[in-house]
Amino acid sequence: MVASISVRKSVAAAAAYYQHMGKDDYYAREGEAPGRWEGRAAERLSLEGSVSKSDFEAALEGLDPRTGERLILANGIAHTAGWDMTFSAPKSASVLWALSNENQRMTIEAAHQKAVNKALNHLENNHAWARRGRRGGTKERTAGLLVAAFDHHTSRDFDPQLHTHAFIFNLAPRHDGSWGAIVGRELYLAQKEAGLVYRAEFANGLERSGIDITREAESFRVTAIPRNVERAFSKRREAIENAAETYGYSSAKGMEMAALRTRKPKQEMNREALLSMWREEAKILGFDLKRQRIHAPKAENIQERGANNSLEMRSKLRAKAAQIQPEKHAEMQPKKVIRPPNIARLLQRLAATLDGPSRMSGIRFSLRQKERNLERE
Incomplete structure (x- = not known):
């Protein structure tokens, strides 16, 4: 107590x-x-x-x-x-x-x-x-x-x-x-x-x-x-508790009696x-x-231990990032969208290249005609 x-x-x-x-x-x-x-x-x-x-x-x-x-x-x-x-x-x-x-x-x-x-x-x-x-x-x-x-x-x-x-x-x-x-x-x-x-x-x-x-x-x-x-x-407490159990003491007054029963003569x-x-x-x-x-x-x-833990965590994250394989890393990058080529523009550039004095006038006509047909479509 x-x-x-x-x-x-x-x-x-x-x-x-x-x-x-x-x-x-x-x-x-x-x-x-x-x-x-x-x-x-x-x-x-x-x-x-x-x-x-x-x-x-x-x-x-x-x-x-x-x-x-x-x-x-x-x-x-x-x-x-x-x-x-x-x-x-x-x-x-x-x-x-x-x-x-x-x-x-x-x-x-x-x-x-x-x-x-x-x-x-x-x-x-x-x-x-x-x-x-x-x-x-x-x-x-x-x-x-x-x-x-x-x-x-x-x-x-x-x-x-x-x-x-x-x-x-x-x-x-x-x-x-x-x-x-x-x-x-x-x-x-x-x-x-x-x-x-x-x-x-x-x-x-x-x-x-x-x-x-x-x-x-x-x-x-x-x-x-x-x-x-x-x-x-806790030998004194153990002795009192043993006495209380032996004599059936449970109340505060009983515990006091147990203490008196187990009290030893004073020594120096x-x-x-x-x-x-x-x-x-x-x-x-x-x-x-x-x-x-x-x-x-x-x-x-x-606080210092918390700061060290924080630094350690950041180091671990960096190490983990470095272990990512190149191909996996590439997979994580956003994919480029491949647009289909503009056929009309390519034909126009080809016609400009071929335009000029040449014996291939029939071919030039055919290409331009093809371009007009594509534009109408």
Whole structure:
């Protein structure tokens, strides 16, 4: 599932979630911040850059992390702290990221993050509602969402899996400047739509960077990654699907249970070890990324190739024309019309030639007489 959503009901559970997010990325570089602030509500609270534990917990309590001002009443366990909406890259994109050089990985990560931000912005503009009034019976559009985004790169089975956990706080500004809880049901209803926005923008971002992709229905694949390699790097997904089949799970809640049943204890592996392991796995599969055509042909190359094809076609036509045999060539020429000779004119010319003093006067007379006879006819 490209976009999934799960609730964190209590403040305590959400605080533990923050700790989990900070430790759950086996790829994380030393000293790397565990998350980043996103959403227009973060701008209102002057929250930017990395997400600190104190700011995260203050927002969970309904407080302004900068001033300590109470924005909404926190109801302890009865108050839903927020929702984790996770955006996961198609497996072929994650495999490409894992087997690429550092610059290419940064390009793919940037395209992924931009796609996540566009999906979150879509939620803010179309599906974010705040509660107002007695027991939150009235709902109205919010002026933004407060989101802490955590970028992760691996699955628990150490497969490459580029994904982002976007924690949406149950705290949003209204257009009149006040704050309130949000309507969680609207987020669930928008889950699929947000996933579509994410995938479309991610695909466009990869294409803009020159990476060749193949679009498939509502998703896409990186063309250079064969399906057997994609499946080989999907051990976590295979384990969840096997568990779902074993226990008869089919609903979204059931798949979540299957994921919990197959979850392995966290282990540590540094970044370089992971990259080396992924390259070795690809080698065992007989796959060499360097031998694949990753980037799509550039527009100018396509035009040049079209021009070359045109020249080649003209050359072939010329060669074919040169092979035409002379007699066939003559047959193709328009035939001359042979007109019958003018007998009267020929006789006149002959008479003029013979006209003169000669002993052949009888003959001259006979010829002229013949000419007059022909003219009368």
